[in-house]
Each structure stands twice: as structure tokens, then as C-alpha cells.
Amino acid sequence: MTRIYDRLIAEHGMQGVSYSVVRRYVADRKPKIRVEAGRGPVNVFFPQTHRPGEEAEVDFGEVTINLRGEPVTCMLFALRLSFSGKAVHRIFASGGTEAFLEGHVHAFSTLGGVPAGKIRYDNLRAAVAQVLGFSRQRVETIRWTAFRSHFSVDAFYCQPGLQGAHEKGGVEGQIGWFRRNHLVPIPSLNYP
Missing domain, CATH: 3.30.420.10 (Ribonuclease H-like superfamily/Ribonuclease H)
Incomplete structure (x- = not known):
């Protein structure tokens, strides 16, 4: 995260951006990038079902x-x-x-x-x-x-x-x- 923040300032002159804003953006964007690249997590959900008087x-x-x-x-x-x-x-x-x-x-x-x-x-x-x-x-x-x-x-x-x-x-x-x-x-x- 620090490297991304440092590169934004050094390479793109983004002096007005705070570290916390970059951190939040990366945390939000990173899972989306992984999914777009085909490496994202597979969402698997098994709903629990119980019958009356069974468990x-x-x-x-x-x-x-x-x-x-x-x-x-x-x-x-x-x-x-x-x-x-x-x-x-x-x-x-x-x-x-x-x-x-x-x-x-x-x-x-x-x-x-x-x-x-x-x-x-x-x-x-x-x-x-x-x-x-x-x-x-x-x-x-x-x-x-x-x-x-x-x-x-x-x-x-x-x-x-x-x-x-x-x-x-x-x-x-x-x-x-x-x-x-x-x-x-x-x-x-x-x-x-």
C-alpha cells in the first residue's frame, strides 16, 4: 500500500491525496481486479436447512x-x-x-x-x-x-x-x- 501511495506522488504528482484515501480505494478495487483477471474467489454458499424436530x-x-x-x-x-x-x-x-x-x-x-x-x-x-x-x-x-x-x-x-x-x-x-x-x-x- 505504501509503495502505491509513494508512486502516485512521485510519478503522477498527486500531492493532495491522503494515504487513507488510497488505502480505502485499493481495498475496494483489489477484489474486483482479481475477479476481472479470473483469479477471484468463488462465492459458494450452502444454505442450512433443518427439518422440524430433526436436529x-x-x-x-x-x-x-x-x-x-x-x-x-x-x-x-x-x-x-x-x-x-x-x-x-x-x-x-x-x-x-x-x-x-x-x-x-x-x-x-x-x-x-x-x-x-x-x-x-x-x-x-x-x-x-x-x-x-x-x-x-x-x-x-x-x-x-x-x-x-x-x-x-x-x-x-x-x-x-x-x-x-x-x-x-x-x-x-x-x-x-x-x-x-x-x-x-x-x-x-x-x-x-
Whole structure:
């Protein structure tokens, strides 16, 4: 960018042009030049389609409550249906195996059944004992395997790290929405 700016001044005498104007013009024009030369990016778009009751997403998110005047961090379990966006939430003291399984049972009973297709998951310790390389193959925990078999849950595990961050964005946004709309201001509980 600096070379282009310097050449405009040296070769074309454009003293009145600022560097930021040149930078904006080049940023706008560069992709168009690449397309005209046949080297531009190919715009490929695959729209997501979901059938009713077919797919869902599950995740945990941190929430804060005041318990007897002290702030306590708890875990919010969320199961969100992909087609309708309907979600079921439950707050637990931790995000352990018991909370993970109980959250599913609560969601299935609230929704009136189990999603017929895949349910998308992170690589939660409650479900995944080991991630095998960068594939989608996982070694599941014994309790999760038994639970999945009982309820006929078809698990789909997202890629670890940033590669899989977009694969279950609906439930990620749902947790933030729930936190902002139901837990602000921070609720106070005064149990003995």
C-alpha cells in the first residue's frame, strides 16, 4: 500500500491525496481486479436447512447468581432445536456428567421427545473421553454411551478449536440471549 501511495506522488504528482484515501480505494478495487483477471474467489454458499424436530444443539454456559449475598458461578445447560429455535434451559451447580445427563432428560420431557436426527455437541468431558486426531471420531464415556443407547441419541461432535466454532452457533447465541434476558440483574437466592 505504501509503495502505491509513494508512486502516485512521485510519478503522477498527486500531492493532495491522503494515504487513507488510497488505502480505502485499493481495498475496494483489489477484489474486483482479481475477479476481472479470473483469479477471484468463488462465492459458494450452502444454505442450512433443518427439518422440524430433526436436529438440535447442546451446550453449557456460565451464569452468575447471588447465593446468600455471595456471587456464585453456575452452569446453564441449553438444548436448542435447530428448526424452530425452541430451547430448554436448566441451571446446575456444575457442568459435570450428572448435570449433562439430567439436562437432557429435562429437555426431552419438556419437548415431548428426542430429536429424530443429530444433536450437535462440543467435546464435553461428560460425553467424550478422547478426541481421535482432527477427525470426528471420538471415544465416548461409558455413561454417555449407555445414555445415548437408551434414548437413541445420534451425537454429532463438532471439530475441536476454532475449526468447529461455527458448527453450533444457534445454541451459543441462545445461552447469551438467556443470560441477558433472564439473569439481568443477577438474581439473588437466600436458601438456608
